[in-house]
Amino acid sequence: MNARTEPAEADTEPGAPARPPLIREFLLVAGLFLVYKLGRRLAMGHTGEAYRNAGRVWHLERTVHLPRETAVQSALLHGDTLVHVANTYYATVHFPATLAFLVWLYLRRPAHYLWARRVLAVLTGAALVLPFTFPLAPPRMLTGTGLVDTGRVYGPSVYGPPAGDHLSNQFAAMPSLHFGWALMLAIGLIAATRSRWRHLWLLHPLVTLLVIVGTANHYWFDAIVATAMLGLSLGIVHRPRRAAGTAGRGTGRLGAPEPVLAGAGR
Secondary structure, eight states, X not given: OOTTTSOSSOOOSTTOOOOOOHHHHHHHHHHHHHHHHHHHHHTOOOHHHHHHHHHHHHHHHHHTTOOOHHHHHHHHTTOHHHHHHHHHHHXXXXXXXXXXXXXXXXXXXXXXXXXXXXXXXHHHHHHTTHHHHSOBOOGGGOSSSOOOOHHHHHSOOSOOOGGGOOSOOTTXXXXXXXXXXXXXXXXXXXXXXXXXXXXXXXXXXXXXXHHHHHTTSOOHHHHHHHHHHHHHHHHHSOOOXXXXXGTTOOSGGGSSOOHHHHHHHO
């Protein structure tokens, strides 16, 4: 087929699912976000246990010689601008990036959209179990660690005082869906595109990891558990097959991430 008439890497495999109805998908995705928020709220009321678990996680990380979260935070605190950018990234990128990822897949890769939406649903559903069984206070709430609550001190912060915060459960640090969703975004874009630069999407979860740890909102183990849960979710939900006609193309129009995707990864 002539290069000018060949479609730009779409889901063209015979038998590939058609784009699902927009209204239904809007309701399903909105429901996923709602379950994520409400499910964490239902797991409140375990403050004492959450602090005890936080101490256990902190000491376990030191036992297995993971780097101290304070080392990452010290790098952020070299300047007010850097820590403010990290706080802003934590507060504003998580939901919009995931939504932009799903919208782009829905419009351009329907089969990969269905796969990614199902993986995120399984991951989120599994993650909501842990706050009931293992409530965990974030490192910013621990005393004696040398960590600073960067959101409260430097802003912006997405959390109020735990006792008066009616929008989120601050004792549901494990797993980190900030990291789990960011990693799925990168995996989904790598799977759905053929750009030679597509692996650069892994910078998004890497930056997210440094941000969630450096701002003292999560432990290393929160990201490790999220990664394990995502691995199980990917094992449960089968990845769509790519059409043979799109294999091996890594140049031309897809030689770099497309502009709409670049917006999702920032």
